[in-house]
Amino acid sequence: MTTRRSVAIIGAGLAGTTAGLGFLDAGFDVTIYSDRDRDSLRNKVPPTGVGVLFGKSQEWDAEIIEDLYDVGKTTGMSVRLYGGAGEDRAPVLEYDPDYGYVAAAVDLRLRADDRLGRFLDRGGRFEVTTVGLDNLDEIAGGADLTLVATGKGGLSTLFPVDESRTKYREPQRRLLQVTLKGVDHGPDVFSYRSQAGAGHSLYNLDSENGELFVGPFLHKDEGATWSFIVFAKPSGAWAPRIDDVHDAVTARRTIAGIFAEFFPEDAPVIEQLEVIESDPVSWLKGAVTPTVRQAVATTKSGHPVAAIGDTAIAVDPVAGQGAQNTLIQVAELVKAARAHDGEFTADWLADEFEKHWERRGHAATEVTRLFLGDPDFATHLELSFPAAAVDPNVAQALLGLLSDPNPLLGLRTREDVENFITAVAGEPFDQVLARFAPAGQFSAAAPAPLTV
Numbered sequence: 155m156t157t158r159r160s161v162a163i164i165g166a167g168l169a170g171t172t173a174g175l176g177f178l179d180a181g182f183d184v185t186i187y188s189d190r191d192r193d194s195l196r197n198k199v200p201p202t203g204v205g206v207l208f209g210k211s212q213e214w215d216a217e218i219i220e221d222l223y224d225v226g227k228t229t230g231m232s233v234r235l236y237g238g239a240g241e242d243r244a245p246v247l248e249y250d251p252d253y254g255y256v257a258a259a260v261d262l263r264l265r266a267d268d269r270l271g272r273f274l275d276r277g278g279r280f281e282v283t284t285v286g287l288d289n290l291d292e293i294a295g296g297a298d299l300t301l302v303a304t305g306k307g308g309l310s311t312l313f314p315v316d317e318s319r320t321k322y323r324e325p326q327r328r329l330l331q332v333t334l335k336g337v338d339h340g341p342d343v344f345s346y347r348s349q350a351g352a353g354h355s356l357y358n359l360d361s362e363n364g365e366l367f368v369g370p371f372l373h374k375d376e377g378a379t380w381s382f383i384v385f386a387k388p389s390g391a392w393a394p395r396i397d398d399v400h401d402a403v404t405a406r407r408t409i410a411g412i413f414a415e416f417f418p419e420d421a422p423v424i425e426q427l428e429v430i431e432s433d434p435v436s437w438l439k440g441a442v443t444p445t446v447r448q449a450v451a452t453t454k455s456g457h458p459v460a461a462i463g464d465t466a467i468a469v470d471p472v473a474g475q476g477a478q479n480t481l482i483q484v485a486e487l488v489k490a491a492r493a494h495d496g497e498f499t500a501d502w503l504a505d506e507f508e509k510h511w512e513r514r515g516h517a518a519t520e521v522t523r524l525f526l527g528d529p530d531f532a533t534h535l536e537l538s539f540p541a542a543a544v545d546p547n548v549a550q551a552l553l554g555l556l557s558d559p560n561p562l563l564g565l566r567t568r569e570d571v572e573n574f575i576t577a578v579a580g581e582p583f584d585q586v587l588a589r590f591a592p593a594g595q596f597s598a599a600a601p602a603p604l605t606v
Contacts, residue, residue: 158183161491162293164285165303166195167202168262169463169480171269173301176218176488178278185279186270187293192280196267196374200438202305202464203471204331204381205262206355206369209255209557211478214485222268225339226259226372230354231553232347234596235539236416237361245593246361247543250348251550255557257355259381261333262477264374285309287454294457299491299498302461306442306468313447313461319511319519325441326470326526327364328393330384332405332437334427339370339378344423358417363390365472365525366412368420376430382409385472396439402429405437419596442470444522446515449507450500458500462487466507467515473525474556475518483510514560521559533568540590541575541583548586551578 161177163170166188174186188195207215215221230252237246274280285293290309294300302309337343341351348354355369364386371381386392392412399405406429413421430436449466452458460466463480490506491498507515524531542549551574555562565571575583 159298160184160296162187162297162300163303164290164293164301164309165305165463165465166190166266166270166280167303167305167463168205168266168269168477169303169305169465169484170301171266171273172215172218172481173303173462173484173488174278175269175273175276176484177491178273178276179218180488180492182299182491184273185281185297186273187281187283187285189282189284191282192267192270195270196263197433198435199263200435201262201331201333202438203262203476204259204367204369204371204383204474205265205477206257206259206474207478207481208257208474209253209554211481211557212256212258214482217485218481218488219269219272221258223258223260223372225378226370228257228259228353228355228370229253229255230348230350231357232344232354233357233359233542233549234347234417235359235361239362243362245596247539247590247593248596249542249546249549250350250354251542251546251553252350253553253557254550255554257556259355259369260372261374264372267374287312290459291453291455291457294453294459295455300457300459302459302465303463305464306445308465310447310461310465310468312451312459313449313465314451316446316448319446319516320444321519321523321528322444325388325443327385327472328388328396328439328441329471330386330396330399330405330408330437330439331382332402332409333371333373333376333379333381333430333433334406335373335376335379335430336428337380337423337426344420346419356420358420360390360416363387363392363416366409366417373430373433373436375432379430380427383471384409384412385470399437399439402434402437405439442468444468444470444519446519450503452500458498458503460503460507467519469519469522470526473518473522473559475522475559479514479518482514486510486513517559517563521555521562524555524562534565534571537568537571537575537583537587541579541586543593544589545575545579545586547578547580548575
């Protein structure tokens with residue numbers, strides 16, 4: 155008789171529940187440990203992000219679970235950039251391409267709960283207990299494979315920071331997230347910005363203050379809603395306003411105030427939105443220090459444990475890479491473990507993380523740096539954003555990096571970026587850029603047909 159190999163997973167968020175379901179269906183005996191019960195995980199804590207899945211990541215997720223959701227789907231993004239401050243502040247550029255794929259924004263609490271429900275229905279074990287270093291050692295000693303999925307906090311400090319892969323030592327943005335209701339997802343919503351209406355998300359950039367994402371969202375209880383994230387530069391005017399947020403009402407008020415002052419063309423729609431009274435934790439504020447950790451550690455008795463999801467690679471959410479990176483790591487780890495006959499040694503776990511780093515992790519951190527406006531990507535921003543404003547194919551390729559960030563790794567020099575624009579636009583890059591002129595005043599959206 156063959157004994158089923160066992161997996162212990164610490165944490166029951168998106169990473170933990172996805173791994174639990176994946177390993178259970180792959181024939182492992184799986185236990186998920188959480189310091190909260192199922193009801194608390196679904197209803198007493200805020201979502202840890204919008205968790206948009208852009209394009210390709212959904213293919214990996216489909217290896218674990220089929221798509222259960224029809225709401226929160228988008229096919230493109232309306233982008234507008236303002237530059238300068240005070241009287242010198244002016245619109246610079248806009249573009250509104252289709253992605254060439256579908257994105258999906260679903261409440262992470264709902265995604266995790268649905269996975270946990272299936273996990274339990276199929277015989278998985280769920281233990282509500284606080285796991286610290288001492289009982290982690292005991293748990294790891296009794297399992298063939300132990301995974302830590304406690305997010306950016308929790309047991310993440312067990313895994314040393316990888317200094318060679320960690321580019322920042324402090325948060326690059328202060329974050330405010332809230333989900334609001336009261337406006338449908340119809341074709342007339344934001345139609346002055348996009349012919350797709352609510353089929354496209356909004357992404358507003360302000361060179362002095364940060365970025366603001368707005369997108370159709372599937373809330374766990376309310377259904378069709380809108381999710382907002384403010385990415386406030388610490389030195390800008392938006393960051394201090396986050397200090398005044400202490401509940402959903404003040405989160406809504408702060409976001410509506412930013413729109414009224416900085417993006418008044420969108421403010422009338424935003425003013426119609428309301429808080430979700432049934433979900434007092436529909437908001438979150440904080441900051442993330444983008445961090446890559448050594449993804450394998452040992453307990454005090456020498457048992458190897460591996461980090462997955464945000465515990466291994468924590469990114470600023472500005473480019474939407476966190477949930478996607480997690481799902482891809484988990485799906486590939488399940489496949490590798492199922493095919494592996496030997497022990498899950500520290501070396502094996504480290505090798506699998508290196509494969510993930512090469513497959514997606516590295517590119518995910520780099521595209522995040524691009525969208526943070528990191529000085530290392532100044533040439534990319536200087537050339538690609540203006541090119542996107544005048545050529546829809548460049549705009550689509552730029553937003554394609556949210557789905558597959560790996561092409562960015564091949565764009566190292568100015569010549570690389572110029573050649574990229576030429577190849578995507580189908581004409582010399584300098585001719586594309588010669589057509590760019592600052593927006594002056596944003597026009598009603600009329601996207602040109604795209605060549606896919």
